[in-house]
Amino acid sequence: MPTEAEIEKWQARLTQAEDALHELLTGAQVVRVEYDGDMQEYTRTTEDRLRAYIRELQGKLGLVRKRPRSRRVSF
Secondary structure, eight states: OOOHHHHHHHHHHHHHHHHHHHHHHTTOSOEEEEETTEEEEEOGGGHHHHHHHHHHHHHHTTOSOOOOOOOOOOO
16 A cells, blocks of 8 residues: 555656646657656657556556456357
């Protein structure tokens, strides 16, 4: 079970990442996201990595439910 401090940290990171995605989608050429002293740069060509990072944070916060895998039907 994550601590309240971890949840607050993940929420702050999620907000920053979502803001960066918004900037990227509205014309910014390069956006930067910082966490734990590390900085990542994203461009339109690496947008999918930024979206994956956002999904990862949403998962940690319980904001996204994983879809059940499709099941094979047999008769």
